[in-house]
Amino acid sequence: xxxxxxxxxxxxIPTLLLVIALAFLMVHAAPGGxxxxxxxxxxxxxxxxxxxxxxxxxxxxxxxxxxxxxLQGDLGPSYRYRDYTVGELIGTAFPYSLKLxxxxxxxxxxxxxxxxxVAALRQGTALDKVVMGFSMTGISIPVFVIAPVLVLFLAVKxxxxxxxWSSATGMSRYLxxxxxxxxxxxxxxxxxxxxxxxxxxxxxxxxxxxxxGLGTATVVRVHALKPAMLPVLSxxxxxxxxxxxxxxxxxxxxxxxxxxxxxxxGALNRDYTLVLGIVVFYASLIVxxxxxxxxxxxxxxxxxxxx
Amino acid sequence: MSLLDxxxxxxxxxxxxxxDGVDLFIDRGESVGLVGESGSxxxxxxxxxxxxxxxxxxxxxxxxxxxxxxxGASDSVLNTLRARRIGIVFQDPMQALNPYLRIGTQxxxxxxxxxxxxxxxxxxxxxxxxxxxxxxxxxxxxxxYPHELSGGMRQRVMLASALIAEPDLxxxxxxxxxxxxxxxxxILDLLEDMRDNTALLLITHDLGIVAGHCEHTIVLDRGRLVxxxxxxxxxxxxxxxxxxxxxxxxxxxxxxxxxEPVKGSTxxxxxxxxxxxxxxxxxxxxxxxxxxxxxxxxVGESGSxxxSLVRAMLGLIxxxxxxxxxxxxxxxGPVESRAQAPRRDLQLIFQDPVSALNPQMxxxxxxxxxxxxxxxRLNAAARAERVTEILERVGLSQKFLxxxPHELSGGxxxxxxxxxxxxxxxxxLVCDEAVAALDGSVREQVLNVLREVQADxxxxxxxxxxxxxVVRSISHRVLVMYLGRLVEMADSQSLFAAPKHxxxxxxxxxxxxxxxxxxxxxxxxxxxxxSPVNPPDGCVFHPRCPKAxxxxxxKAPALRDFNGVRVxxxxxxx
Numbered sequence: 013x014x015x016x017x018x019x020x021x022x023x024x025i026p027t028l029l030l031v032i033a034l035a036f037l038m039v040h041a042a043p044g045g046x047x048x049x050x051x052x053x054x055x056x057x058x059x060x061x062x063x064x065x066x067x068x069x070x071x072x073x074x075x076x077x078x079x080x081x082x083l084q085g086d087l088g089p090s091y092r093y094r095d096y097t098v099g100e101l102i103g104t105a106f107p108y109s110l111k112l113x114x115x116x117x118x119x120x121x122x123x124x125x126x127x128x129x130v131a132a133l134r135q136g137t138a139l140d141k142v143v144m145g146f147s148m149t150g151i152s153i154p155v156f157v158i159a160p161v162l163v164l165f166l167a168v169k170x171x172x173x174x175x176x177w178s179s180a181t182g183m184s185r186y187l188x189x190x191x192x193x194x195x196x197x198x199x200x201x202x203x204x205x206x207x208x209x210x211x212x213x214x215x216x217x218x219x220x221x222x223x224x225g226l227g228t229a230t231v232v233r234v235h236a237l238k239p240a241m242l243p244v245l246s247x248x249x250x251x252x253x254x255x256x257x258x259x260x261x262x263x264x265x266x267x268x269x270x271x272x273x274x275x276x277x278g279a280l281n282r283d284y285t286l287v288l289g290i291v292v293f294y295a296s297l298i299v300x301x302x303x304x305x306x307x308x309x310x311x312x313x314x315x316x317x318x319x
Numbered sequence: 320m321s322l323l324d325x326x327x328x329x330x331x332x333x334x335x336x337x338x339d340g341v342d343l344f345i346d347r348g349e350s351v352g353l354v355g356e357s358g359s360x361x362x363x364x365x366x367x368x369x370x371x372x373x374x375x376x377x378x379x380x381x382x383x384x385x386x387x388x389x390x391g392a393s394d395s396v397l398n399t400l401r402a403r404r405i406g407i408v409f410q411d412p413m414q415a416l417n418p419y420l421r422i423g424t425q426x427x428x429x430x431x432x433x434x435x436x437x438x439x440x441x442x443x444x445x446x447x448x449x450x451x452x453x454x455x456x457x458x459x460x461x462x463x464y465p466h467e468l469s470g471g472m473r474q475r476v477m478l479a480s481a482l483i484a485e486p487d488l489x490x491x492x493x494x495x496x497x498x499x500x501x502x503x504x505x506i507l508d509l510l511e512d513m514r515d516n517t518a519l520l521l522i523t524h525d526l527g528i529v530a531g532h533c534e535h536t537i538v539l540d541r542g543r544l545v546x547x548x549x550x551x552x553x554x555x556x557x558x559x560x561x562x563x564x565x566x567x568x569x570x571x572x573x574x575x576x577x578x579e580p581v582k583g584s585t586x587x588x589x590x591x592x593x594x595x596x597x598x599x600x601x602x603x604x605x606x607x608x609x610x611x612x613x614x615x616x617x618v619g620e621s622g623s624x625x626x627s628l629v630r631a632m633l634g635l636i637x638x639x640x641x642x643x644x645x646x647x648x649x650x651x652g653p654v655e656s657r658a659q660a661p662r663r664d665l666q667l668i669f670q671d672p673v674s675a676l677n678p679q680m681x682x683x684x685x686x687x688x689x690x691x692x693x694x695x696r697l698n699a700a701a702r703a704e705r706v707t708e709i710l711e712r713v714g715l716s717q718k719f720l721x722x723x724p725h726e727l728s729g730g731x732x733x734x735x736x737x738x739x740x741x742x743x744x745x746x747x748l749v750c751d752e753a754v755a756a757l758d759g760s761v762r763e764q765v766l767n768v769l770r771e772v773q774a775d776x777x778x779x780x781x782x783x784x785x786x787x788x789v790v791r792s793i794s795h796r797v798l799v800m801y802l803g804r805l806v807e808m809a810d811s812q813s814l815f816a817a818p819k820h821x822x823x824x825x826x827x828x829x830x831x832x833x834x835x836x837x838x839x840x841x842x843x844x845x846x847x848x849x850s851p852v853n854p855p856d857g858c859v860f861h862p863r864c865p866k867a868x869x870x871x872x873x874k875a876p877a878l879r880d881f882n883g884v885r886v887x888x889x890x891x892x893x
Binding site: 215216217219220221222223224225226227228230234235238239312313314315 | 369371394395397398399400401402403407409411414415416417418419420424425428429432433464466477480
């Protein structure tokens with residue numbers, strides 16, 4: 013088990029290197045640079061700044077310099093937020109994104125699994141069709157449409173919830189962004205749960221459990237839930253990635269000062285180190301969470317052996 | 320009043336009637352056998368008694384258990400009967416137990432749900448129950464997952480779950496069909512020992528099991544009850560034609576004609592074959608040969624290496640060492656690299672015909688396909704003629720030509736598979752459990768096809784089977800394998816009359832005989848086939864052998880010849 017975990021983490025290193033190299037190439041391939049502005053700088057000033065940030069060096073050398081800094085845990089200085097390092101920026105912004113993402117994921121799992129289970133138990137009934145109808149809608153509508161519609165109804169028309177980040181304090185300002193981010197995931201998880209629950213409920217060992225006189229609630233809780241969660245668990249990897257990318261849009265729409273917002277600004281400003289830093293951070297996070305999913309998978313299905 | 324009183328039970332799925340007006344009574348403590356072929360409605364009836372039919376099934380009639388009507392009863396009423404009053408054991412314990420939960424976790428739900436004892440005593444009660452069904456080290460098995468146990472041990476767990484609430488009626492639905500014959504004997508004996516005053520409804524396709532274990536016998540045919548009565552009279556003087564057919568089709572391991580040995584030239588021989596898998600040896604230095612026109616059976620329980628042996632011979636899996644000689648020339652390497660002629664001459668048919676036939680091809684294309692490879696110059700008309708001819712030979716008319724595999728019954732599908740194998744006029748046909756999935760009467764038809772083709776063409780057959788009664792009726796010679804070793808090789812007449820190896824003896828004794836008056840001398844083998852990853856020292860059979868002593872534990876016996884019978888045993892039977 014420990015050996016497996018270590019091997020998996022080591023196995024992630026080439027993936028991360030490739031992601032960093034691609035991201036590095038792409039930000040540098042984009043036209044313009046971090047210090048281009050509407051007002052052109054004098055040539056000697058520009059040369060000085062470039063030299064100060066080593067932007068005058070050939071690209072491979074810049075890449076090696078960046079990588080050696082990375083190995084020491086240094087993500088470099090931000091080119092635009094001049095008084096901050098990229099590490100500091102991530103440190104201030106990530107807690108918002110983490111809270112947003114974690115709550116969205118928790119909500120998606122809670123509602124998705126419950127709705128899917130209920131639909132599976134009432135397969136073919138009106139309730140099943142309503143749940144599946146909602147879930148199809150949820151999957152089909154993109155986040156940037158859901159967000160304004162929710163704001164329009166819940167915040168502007170009904171005035172139940174605050175519309176933006178700055179117009180409220182406390183947890184209430186998280187509500188709309190979390191719902192927006194979670195909605196497509198709730199829909200997808202509900203469909204996954206329903207399909208796998210129907211499959212599990214048709215298995216012989218469920219018939220055995222009924223033959224032992226166990227009530228439906230016990231049968232689902234003790235016997236069916238664990239195996240039915242396996243496909244949902246497999247989906248957690250892609251779901252985490254979807255929530256991270258979704259949060260970039262959602263943070264921008266609601267004006268949340270999270271990592272997503274920094275990422276978008278960084279890309280627009282050619283803030284090479286900031287964009288790369290966030291890419292490295294997110295990529296590592298995804299690799300780590302996927303590893304966690306795999307380990308959990310083994311815990312649920314005892315027949316999975318780690319080699 | 321009967322404990323269970325079923326009257327006019329009819330079960331329908333849409334327009335299809337699977338059980339049609341069945342009446343059935345079981346008194347307290349009585350044992351009743353419910354016999355029938357697949358599709359006779361026997362399992363459906365059992366599920367109906369527990370109220371476990373799928374939602375789309377429509378059941379009418381009456382099922383009264385101890386005065387309580389079961390048809391139409393609510394789940395909460397049914398749940399007070401299930402396990403507590405009526406326990407059930409299903410066929411395949413690997414499927415019937417939850418693979419994701421520890422055995423203890425599953426079993427403790429039963430006393431918990433039915434409030435059988437104080438919560439603090441539940442674990443102890445479950446462990447007690449596991450001990451009483453003969454599980455070694457029950458505390459450890461309590462924490463084990465089902466896949467960590469052998470098939471026999473899993474079925475013991477299943478039996479523990481059915482009996483832990485001390486029900487009045489135990490339903491056993493094909494309880495030993497998925498098990499090896501020596502383990503089957505153990506489980507059936509355990510069932511007898513454990514049930515005490517519990518009434519038993521034993522559902523099976525195996526008349527031998529009913530003959531040995533039930534006082535009363537009921538025969539179902541396509542959903543209808545065709546015969547019932549005390550077991551002895553049903554077997555001695557069956558009234559209904561279907562019962563007579565079933566009895567006639569049930570081969571007996573203890574009597575009946577055994578084919579005479581074949582004299583002739585050797586067509587195929589295998590020498591010192593060894594098959595290695597990653598961490599185990601599946602076949603250890605096995606040699607045998609097949610004569611022209613001879614049927615050689617390879618028998619043994621799961622893990623004996625019988626399938627690995629023939630597959631390596633055919634080049635389907637690698638043979639670590641050893642040689643295969645066919646018609647004077649050596650066959651080496653994987654089948655793809657072998658010459659066309661031996662590939663054409665050696666053909667194979669599998670256990671499950673439905674998955675061995677391409678579902679997207681019609682029978683005509685399936686059977687004609689080998690000709691495209693081996694006789695490419697044949698034109699379409701000539702090919703079609705050959706296909707029709709060979710289908711006729713296996714007893715299928717032209718109307719089957721345009722059918723797809725799913726439109727065939729199991730027996731028809733297996734005949735198509737045989738036709739495909741025979742169309743190239745092979746010299747040797749390997750049948751890997753080819754009749755194991757077929758019902759008795761259909762199995763007889765398929766065996767007859769093989770016998771006829773052999774008589775006409777001098778075909779040699781290698782017949783892999785776990786069913787010794789079938790082997791007795793078809794094979795001229797028998798190889799008995801245990802844990803990858805050949806333990807006995809003899810002509811069928813000597814082997815069935817006087818088996819020399821104690822394992823062969825035990826195998827023969829374990830087969831249930833469809834005759835309630837035949838006195839079976841039963842000395843069920845202890846334990847189960849050990850793991851081939853860690854085979855026992857000395858003679859691999861010694862831990863289970865009634866004759867074993869220190870010598871057997873330390874020194875592996877060589878294969879020795881006794882008047883043409885080869886036996887690997889220090890103390891062979893006379």
